[in-house]
Amino acid sequence: MTQVGEGQEAEESAPPVMTFGAPTAGEILAERYELVEHINNDSAGRLVWRGVDVVLRRPVAVVLRYPGGDSATEMLQAAVAASRVIHPNLVGVYDAIDEDDRAYVVREWVDGQSLREQVAAEGPLDPARATAVGNAVASALAAVHATGMVHGNVHPGTAMISDEGRVVLADARTDGADSQENDVRAVGGILYFALTGHWPHHEAPLHGATAGHGRAAIPDAVRDGSGAIAAPRQVRAGVPAYLDDLTMDLLDPEIAPPSSDVLAAELARLDIPADDHFLESAGTLRFTAEPEDDRSPLAAAGGRKVAIGIAGLLAVALVGLLIGISIFGGDDKDPARKPVAQPSPTAPAVEDTTPAAAAVRKLDITDVKIIDPDSRVRDELDDADKVTDGSLDEGWDTQSYNSAKFGNFKKGMGVWIDLGAPHTVKSVQAVVSAGGATAQLFAGQGNFPHTSSGDKQLVKNYQPVGDALEQYDGTTMTFSNGFNADQKYRYLMLWITELPQKEDGSGKYKIGVQEITVQGS
Structure with missing residues (x-):
């Protein structure tokens, strides 16, 4: 012995x-x-x-x-x-x-x-x-x-x-x-x-x-x-x-x-045993879509936005055309088309019971905090309020890291927001300091204590909304797919898993989140 x-x-x-x-x-x-x-x-x-x-x-x-x-x-x-x-x-x-x-x-x-x-x-x-x-x-x-x-x-x-x-x-x-x-x-x-x-x-x-x-x-x-x-x-x-x-x-x-x-x-x-991990048991957290064969450019995040935009313009044009036809009563030379009947001034108006669609607007954000579950020092939590102050000149910045994946010491960091009450959400837009970041939007039902343990529970219990933006080539990240029209959301989190490289030649990696806005009703 x-x-x-x-x-x-x-x-x-x-x-x-x-x-x-x-x-x-x-x-x-x-x-x-x-x-x-x-x-x-x-x-x-x-x-x-x-x-x-x-x-x-x-x-x-x-x-x-x-x-x-x-x-x-x-x-x-x-x-x-x-x-x-x-x-x-x-x-x-x-x-x-x-x-x-x-x-x-x-x-x-x-x-x-x-x-x-x-x-x-x-x-x-x-x-x-x-x-x-x-x-x-x-x-x-x-x-x-x-x-x-x-x-x-x-x-x-x-x-x-x-x-x-x-x-x-x-x-x-x-x-x-x-x-x-x-x-x-x-x-x-x-x-x-x-x-x-x-x-x-x-x-x-x-x-x-x-x-x-x-x-x-x-x-x-x-x-x-x-x-x-x-x-x-x-x-x-x-x-x-x-x-x-x-x-x-x-x-x-x-x-x-x-x-x-x-x-x-x-x-x-x-x-931690693999079954207890809130996400992948491997090191740095990655959110990837399922691979698809012969994926066209429009299937990518940017392509999805272009396709949605074109479809929206076509829809608006079509509605405008139909309204124009309705207003002018159609073409009198076309025997198959009859003039639109006008209501009799003495006839009682028929009440339209169809509920009006709620107007989409910018939603108020009542609270914001930085989520950092893997750090005991927790010295990157300041300036969270600058993410929702309406100004792009200031925001929240990470520290500089030696690799894009937070120096391999963290799965990621997040910006958590509270809408104050449940809302129908149409899109979330995040303006960041540089292109090349990887991020995912999450939603959840609870607000957890702002501690390392609380942050771990928050990340564990929140669920992804739509697809991740992988090494996104731009500074305006828009998350619009994945929201359930029948579901209301109050707590959302922008979860960043990969940082862009700084342009100062230092070889370090860092990102700033300048502003987050939410559209909904």
């Missing part, structure tokens, strides 16, 4: 660890922690023991370093800092003691293996399990980062998997040699290793073998002639494109990574 947790990454320049006076089984430290079995030495040369807290009668792991004092300062400081963060995906730290000749940290005992050991024994993980491991590690980092601290030691040896399947992260560092950004990028390394069994960085996360543990080097990633790593899908079949893209984005130094809480939220979304 191996106590998961291979410990802190060793430094090449680390001084040798003194091991004279090593403890023995049955010894009790601090009159409380009984040493039961020497498990291994971690990668920094510290002794890892399985022990028992004789006061609380629970198993513990005891990590000892010889000597204590100054040489153990970083270890003890890291333990104290870690003890302040309580999270189900972090190994719990119970005690940290310095006795000068030795120092030791008492932490949670976890039966299981490190990610490195499990992949070495059983091969790469399936995509769903790899996602779950990445989610757990990112969630642990989000808890650490929320306190302002850095973990600084994320690799397959410190990502631990218990026999019950729980994933925990251990052995944070406090020497200031790392950053929160590097912590987040390390999750990309965890995902890459879990999916392929290879480490994507030139330097190994563990330095050599240590006595009693039999640690082997992690295989380096497959690389091309320039040293660039192969994507997980090139190494192993069956890796979903969205997970491949996410992993490679995290490893790309040219792409700014998200914060740990945003990454955790995205991986949590991907970690």
